[in-house]
Amino acid sequence: MSTRDPQSIRISSDLLPRDGRFGCGPSKVRPEQMLALNLAGPRLMGTSHRQAPIKNLVGSIRSGLSQLFGLPDGWEILLGNGGSTVFWDVATFGLIENRSQHLVFGEFSSKFAEAAAAAPHLGEPSVIKTAPGSHPQSVCEDGIDTYALTHNETSTGVMMPLMRPAGSGDALVVVDATSAAGGLLWDPAEVDVYYFAPQKSFASDGGIWFAACSPQAIERIEKISASKRWTPASLDLKIALDNSKANQTYNTPALATLIMLESQVGWMNEIGGLSACNARSQQSSSILYSWAQARSWATPFVADADKRSQVVGTIDIAASADGGVDANDICAALRANGVVDTDSYRKLGRNQLRVGMFPAVDPEDVQALTACIDVVVEALRG
Numbered sequence: 001m002s003t004r005d006p007q008s009i010r011i012s013s014d015l016l017p018r019d020g021r022f023g024c025g026p027s028k029v030r031p032e033q034m035l036a037l038n039l040a041g042p043r044l045m046g047t048s049h050r051q052a053p054i055k056n057l058v059g060s061i062r063s064g065l066s067q068l069f070g071l072p073d074g075w076e077i078l079l080g081n082g083g084s085t086v087f088w089d090v091a092t093f094g095l096i097e098n099r100s101q102h103l104v105f106g107e108f109s110s111k112f113a114e115a116a117a118a119a120p121h122l123g124e125p126s127v128i129k130t131a132p133g134s135h136p137q138s139v140c141e142d143g144i145d146t147y148a149l150t151h152n153e154t155s156t157g158v159m160m161p162l163m164r165p166a167g168s169g170d171a172l173v174v175v176d177a178t179s180a181a182g183g184l185l186w187d188p189a190e191v192d193v194y195y196f197a198p199q200k201s202f203a204s205d206g207g208i209w210f211a212a213c214s215p216q217a218i219e220r221i222e223k224i225s226a227s228k229r230w231t232p233a234s235l236d237l238k239i240a241l242d243n244s245k246a247n248q249t250y251n252t253p254a255l256a257t258l259i260m261l262e263s264q265v266g267w268m269n270e271i272g273g274l275s276a277c278n279a280r281s282q283q284s285s286s287i288l289y290s291w292a293q294a295r296s297w298a299t300p301f302v303a304d305a306d307k308r309s310q311v312v313g314t315i316d317i318a319a320s321a322d323g324g325v326d327a328n329d330i331c332a333a334l335r336a337n338g339v340v341d342t343d344s345y346r347k348l349g350r351n352q353l354r355v356g357m358f359p360a361v362d363p364e365d366v367q368a369l370t371a372c373i374d375v376v377v378e379a380l381r382g
C-alpha cells in the first residue's frame with residue numbers, strides 16, 4: 001500500500017512530453033491553431049456570420065472535410081449548433097422514419113438508443129448490446145429504417161469497422177464518429193451519415209455538430225420534412241440542410257471554434273489526408289499498447305487487438321495487492337507535472353488510464369507519456 005502523496009512526485013523535465021494534453025475531448029489544440037485564431041481574429045472574430053468572410057470560412061471547412069473524407073459527388077457536409085449529443089435529438093426528429101437499430105457497447109452508444117426509445121413519434125428501437133470492451137455486430141432486421149453504429153466508443157476505447165448490414169436495402173447507416181472522425185479510416189459506400197463534433201480529432205472546441213450526409217440521407221431528410229412531422233426549428237435537419245448549403249447555420253455559431261477547425265482540417269489535408277492522420281494515431285496507439293503489454297502491472301483493457309482503438313487507448317492498471325497502484329494516483333501525479341486528462345471514463349468504474357491519441361497528438365509525446373507513467377508508478381510503489 002503506497003502512502004506517498006502523488007502530488008509530491010516530480011518527473012524530470014527531460015522525460016516530460018512537449019505537450020501534456022492527452023484528453024479525449026476537449027483534446028489537445030495545436031499551437032498553430034491558436035496562432036491561426038490570433039491572426040484571423042481581427043478580421044473574423046466579432047463579425048457577422050451572415051456575411052462573406054464567415055460564410056467563406058464555413059465553406060472552406062465544408063470543402064476541406066469533403067476532401068479529407070474523399071466524399072463522392074452528391075454528399076453534403078451539414079452543421080448546426082449543439083454538438084453530438086444534440087445531433088442524437090436531431091436524428092430522432094429528422095433521420096429515423098419509424099424504427100432504428102442501435103449497437104450499444106458503452107456510454108455514448110447507449111445515449112442515442114435512449115433518445116430514440118424516448119421519442120413518442122418513433123417505434124421501439126432494436127438494441128443489440130455487448131459488455132464494455134467489445135462491440136456487437138449489426139444484423140438486418142425487418143422494419144428497421146436506420147442502423148445506428150458508433151465508429152469509436154470513447155468511454156471504453158473500442159473501435160469497430162463500419163459495414164452496411166447485408167440486405168438492409170434503403171435503410172440508412174448513421175454513424176456516431178465523434179471521436180473517430182479524422183483519425184480512423186472509413187468507406188462512404190458503407191455509410192449514409194457520419195457525424196461528429198470538433199473537440200476530438202479535429203482539435204477545436206465543442207458545441208457544434210457536423211454530419212457528412214449521403215444523397216440517400218438527404219432524400220430521407222427531405223421526405224421526413226415533407227411529412228410535416230412536428231420538429232423544433234433548432235433541431236430541424238431540413239433547416240440545417242438549407243442553411244449548410246448556404247455555408248450558414250440556423251443560429252449564431254461559435255466563430256473561434258470554426259477558425260481553429262479550419263486550421264486543423266487544412267493541416268490534416270496538408271500532411272497527407274485521412275490516411276496520414278490515421279497513420280499518426282496508429283503509431284501512437286501501437287506505442288501505448290506495446291508499452292502496456294511489456295509491463296506486469298498494465299494491460300490493454302480491450303482483449304481483442306483488432307478492436308483496440310487507435311484514437312482512445314484504455315489501459316487497465318493492476319490493483320496494489322497485485323503489484324499495481326491506484327490509477328487515480330497516477331493521474332494526480334501526472335497532473336501535478338502538467339500531464340493532464342489521462343483519467344478513465346468515470347462510469348466504467350475500472351482502475352484504468354485512458355489516453356487520447358488523436359492526430360494532433362505527437363507520437364513522441366505518447367512515448368514520453370509512457371516513460372512518465374513508469375517513473376510515477378515506481379515512485380508510488382515506493
Ligand SMILES: *Cc1c(COP(=O)(O)O)cnc(C)c1O
Binds near residue numbers: 084109153206
Ligand atoms: C464525445 C462524444 C460524444 C458527445 O459529444 P458532445 O459534442 O459533447 O455532445 C458523443 N459520442 C461519442 C462517441 C463521443 O466520443
